[in-house]
Amino acid sequence: MSIDEVATAAASGAAATERFHSDKSPYAAVRDTPPERVNLLAREILGAVHDTIRRHHVTYDEYNAFKAWMIQVGEDGEWPLFLDVWTEHVVEDVNTSHRRGNKGTIEGPYYVPGAPEQGADGVIPMRDGEHGTPLTWEGAITSTDGTPLAGTIELWHADDDGYYSQFAPGIPEWNLRGTFTTGSDGRFRIRTIQPAPYQIPTDGACGALIDAAGWHSWRPAHLHVKVAAEGHEQLTAQLYFPGDAHNDDDIADAVKPELILAPVTQPDGSVHVDYGFVLDPA
Ligand code: MBD
Numbered sequence: 001m002s003i004d005e006v007a008t009a010a011a012s013g014a015a016a017t018e019r020f021h022s023d024k025s026p027y028a029a030v031r032d033t034p035p036e037r038v039n040l041l042a043r044e045i046l047g048a049v050h051d052t053i054r055r056h057h058v059t060y061d062e063y064n065a066f067k068a069w070m071i072q073v074g075e076d077g078e079w080p081l082f083l084d085v086w087t088e089h090v091v092e093d094v095n096t097s098h099r100r101g102n103k104g105t106i107e108g109p110y111y112v113p114g115a116p117e118q119g120a121d122g123v124i125p126m127r128d129g130e131h132g133t134p135l136t137w138e139g140a141i142t143s144t145d146g147t148p149l150a151g152t153i154e155l156w157h158a159d160d161d162g163y164y165s166q167f168a169p170g171i172p173e174w175n176l177r178g179t180f181t182t183g184s185d186g187r188f189r190i191r192t193i194q195p196a197p198y199q200i201p202t203d204g205a206c207g208a209l210i211d212a213a214g215w216h217s218w219r220p221a222h223l224h225v226k227v228a229a230e231g232h233e234q235l236t237a238q239l240y241f242p243g244d245a246h247n248d249d250d251i252a253d254a255v256k257p258e259l260i261l262a263p264v265t266q267p268d269g270s271v272h273v274d275y276g277f278v279l280d281p282a
């Protein structure tokens with residue numbers, strides 16, 4: 001393996017930062033935010049920082065270490081990782097609590113739009129001999145009143161080593177990323193492999209925080225989805241596997257009981273899951 005084929009925090013962080021910049025125009029959606037709102041949020045966030053400093057008598061050495069660490073998060077491109085791991089779950093919670101349909105969870109830093117179309121019954125793009133337990137997943141997209149919906153499921157997940165295509169070197173561009181489009185019966189059947197648990201890069205600024213605080217760096221194995229259908233709220237979710245050691249202590253706090261699959265192992269060793277999506281009318 002040459003040096004540029006090694007997965008590093010800085011390389012995956014740079015890719016995630018670049019992806020975020022290229023797909024979203026984060027400021028556009030809030031361009032008309034009144035100063036009162038910005039003032040309120042900025043003052044409260046800074047106030048929480050000030051309170052912590054006073055309550056725990058933060059020293060100048062600690063302040064300077066914090067400053068150096070913040071600079072390092074940026075240099076490693078790890079702001080998307082940092083924010084999605086330690087903040088996004090609360091944003092997701094307050095913005096989806098009205099839903100009567102499927103529970104969702106955070107998007108995370110590794111979504112890429114435009115994954116290849118595989119139809120309603122298809123195999124996700126994968127390498128010849130892709131490692132991992134084969135997984136067949138069947139279900140349907142429906143509305144909260146039970147009506148089947150023609151829609152799309154974008155699915156992306158890590159491979160059997162815990163790496164995502166486009167964020168780790170040496171993996172084909174769209175590996176384990178696919179778009180599945182259902183007909184008017186809403187039904188889909190997807191074939192893929194079971195992903196491995198995911199470890200936050202340990203060699204970057206986020207890894208340094210985890211290390212210094214005595215935390216662990218793991219997320220349970222998960223499948224990411226975005227589910228969309230005309231006239232309905234888009235659902236962003238992740239599905240998990242029962243018995244994973246980190247379902248109860250996900251570093252990103254993104255596991256919900258409704259998102260844990262009930263896989264059934266088949267005689268040939270492959271795994272079958274039934275799981276459908278109920279979307280809220282927009
Ligand atoms: C992931 O794969 C992920 O899903 C999240 C939320 C954060 C880091 C890596």
Ligand code: FE
Nearest residue numbers: 108110198224
């Ligand atoms: Fe993930």
